Amino acid sequence: MVDAAPATPATPAPAAKKTAKAAAAAFEASMPKFEMPKFDMPSAVEVPAVMREMAEKSVQNARETYEKFKANAEETTDLLEDTYSTASRGLAEYNTAALESLRTNVNAAFDYMGALFGAKSVSEAVELSTGHLRKQFDVLSAQTKELSTLAQKVATDTAEPIKASVEKNIKKSA
Secondary structure (H helix, E strand, O other): OOOOOOOOOOOOOHHHHHHHHHHHHHHHHHOOOOOOOOOOOOOOOOOOHHHHHHHHHHHHHHHHHHHHHHHHHHHHHHHHHHHHHHHHHHHHHHHHHHHHHHHHHHHHHHHHHHHHHOOOOHHHHHHHHHHHHHHHHHHHHHHHHHHHHHHHHHHHHHHHHHHHHHHHHHHHHO
C-alpha cells in the first residue's frame, strides 16, 4: 500500500494571477455598459378623487376593525383574568375543605386505634369497631356531599362568566 502525501492547497503562481486579472479586464472591456432606463415622473401626480375616497374609506374601515378587535381582545383578557382568579379562589376553598376532612378522618382513626388498644375484651373491640365504622360512614358521606357541592359551586362560578360572555357575543353578532 502506498502512503499518499497530505494534500496541500495549491497556491497560484504570480504569473497565473496576472493572466487571470488581464482576462477579467479584457472581458469587462468587451461587454457593453448597461444602464437602467430612467422614468421622469411629474412632481405633482394628481390622484383621482374616486381613488382617494376609496383609500380613505379603506383606512377608516381598517381603523374601525382594529378598534373592535382591540376592544374584544381586552374584554377577553379581562374575562380570562377574572375566570382564573375565581377558579383559584374556588380551588383554594376546595383544598381547605379537603384538608379539613382529612384532618378529621386522621384524628378519628387515631382515636379509634387508641380506644381499640384499650379494649379489655374481644366483644368490646368488636363493639368499638362497629361504632367507629358507622360513625365514619356517616362522616365520609357528609364530607363527600360537602366536597361535591363545593366542586359544583367552583365549576359554576368559573364557567358562568365565560357562558355570559359567549351569549353576549352571540347576541352582539346577530
